[in-house]
Structure formats: structure tokens, C-alpha cells
Amino acid sequence: MTTHYYKRYRMECDLTQGAISIPALPEDYVWQNWRAGCEDRHAWVKLQSFREEVDATVFECLGDYQGCLHLMRDIAGQDGFLSDATWLISLFNPADGKREDCGTIQAVALTETLASIQNVGVTPMHRGLGLGRALVSRCLAECQAAGLHRIGLEVTAGNLAAVHLYRTLGFKVTRTMYRTVDVSAWLV
Numbered sequence: 558m559t560t561h562y563y564k565r566y567r568m569e570c571d572l573t574q575g576a577i578s579i580p581a582l583p584e585d586y587v588w589q590n591w592r593a594g595c596e597d598r599h600a601w602v603k604l605q606s607f608r609e610e611v612d613a614t615v616f617e618c619l620g621d622y623q624g625c626l627h628l629m630r631d632i633a634g635q636d637g638f639l640s641d642a643t644w645l646i647s648l649f650n651p652a653d654g655k656r657e658d659c660g661t662i663q664a665v666a667l668t669e670t671l672a673s674i675q676n677v678g679v680t681p682m683h684r685g686l687g688l689g690r691a692l693v694s695r696c697l698a699e700c701q702a703a704g705l706h707r708i709g710l711e712v713t714a715g716n717l718a719a720v721h722l723y724r725t726l727g728f729k730v731t732r733t734m735y736r737t738v739d740v741s742a743w744l745v
């Protein structure tokens with residue numbers, strides 16, 4: 558077996574340091590709150606967001622629709638699932654009334670005071686518009702409103718866009734870890 562080690566950070570944000578503001582979305586982008594049965598929409602955005610990224614190598618399920626759907630159902634089925642902190646962003650086309658889902662975030666409470674962001678993803682065509690910052694900010698604000706004190710996540714250290722986003726929103730690295738991935742299949 559040939560293995561590759563991916564450096565990962567555990568990052569945490571203190572939610573007790575004052576109100577968190579949520580940036581406005583660009584024109585025609587809209588928030589879609591959690592509704593039972595919309596796991597497939599989150600799974601689709603998750604797949605489009607992660608399939609070409611390093612995390613689809615680190616976590617195989619993120620590179621496959623069934624894997625993303627299974628993951629989404631698992632998250633939504635957890636006791637601590639925070640539906641109020643779980644959001645989609647969609648682009649609404651006023652001309653034809655159609656909507657394209659392009660951003661997702663989910664959160665789970667691990668204890669009475671600690672929550673965890675599961676996955677944040679923005680589809681490639683919609684990046685750089687502030688949607689990632691809006692998703693994480695909204696998730697933090699909703700967790701704060703739910704009385705949580707801290708929120709954590711894990712991120713691959715080489716994912717510079719995500720690490721930058723989290724740092725600028727107040728997250729600090731609390732631990733460095735390495736995830737082992739079998740890359741034998743790459744060599745054949």
C-alpha cells in the first residue's frame with residue numbers, strides 16, 4: 558500500500574465575543590433554509606463543490622453523488638443536527654423563475670455548548686462572490702443564537718481559500734493532524 562499524509566487543522570471559533578453579522582448576498586442570490594427532504598439538494602451542491610478538490614481525495618465519499626447523499630442523510634439524522642444553522646444558497650433567475658443551488662453548509666451540536674460545521678461548499682462558477690463568507694457567518698450567527706459557545710471544524714491545511722476564510726472569521730487552529738490516504742490506485 559502506498560500512502561499519502563494530508564495535513565489537517567482542527568479550528569475553533571469562540572461564539573461568546575459579541576454579535577456576528579451576516580453579509581448581504583449578491584443580487585438574485587437567496588437563502589434557502591433547511592426543510593426535511595432537501596438532503597438531495599445539499600448533496601448535489603456538496604458534490605459539485607468538492608469533486609475537483611483535494612477533499613474528494615481525502616474523503617472519497619465527497620467525489621460521488623451517492624456518497625454525498627449518504628453523508629447528508631447521516632448529518633440530518635444526528636441527534637444534534639442544527640437545522641437552523643443548515644443553509645443552501647441559490648441563484649434565482651427572475652426571467653424564468655428557475656433556481657440554481659450553489660452553496661451549502663450544515664452544522665451539528667456535539668455538546669450543549671460546542672457545535673461543529675460539517676461541510677461548507679460553493680460550486681466553482683459561484684466562488685469569489687462572498688457566498689462562502691456569508692454561509693459560514695450565517696451558520697455562526699445561528700449557532701450563537703441557539704446558545705452555543707464554540708464551533709469547530711476540520712480543514713485540509715493546503716486548502717488555502719478555506720483556511721483564509723475561517724481565520725478571517727475568527728477561527729484559530731487548535732490542533733494539527735495527519736490523515737492517511739491509500740493512493741496505490743494512482744500508481745497503476
Ligand SMILES: CC(C)(COP(=O)(O)OP(=O)(O)OC[C@H]1O[C@@H](n2cnc3c(N)ncnc32)[C@H](O)[C@@H]1OP(=O)(O)O)[C@@H](O)C(=O)NCCC(=O)NCCS
Pocket residue numbers: 606607610612676677678679680683684685686687688689690691711712713716717718719721722725
Ligand atoms: C472554500 C469555499 C467555500 C470559499 O467559497 P467562496 O464563495 O469562494 O468564498 P468567498 O467568496 O466568501 O471568499 C472567501 C475568502 O477566500 C479568499 N480566497 C479565495 N481563494 C483563495 C485562495 N486560493 N487562497 C487564499 N484565499 C482565497 C477570498 O479572497 C476571500 O477572502 P477575502 O474576503 O479576505 O478577500 C470554496 O472555495 C469551496 O467551496 N471550496 C471547495 C470546498 C471546500 O474545500 N470547502 C471547505 C472544506 S473545509
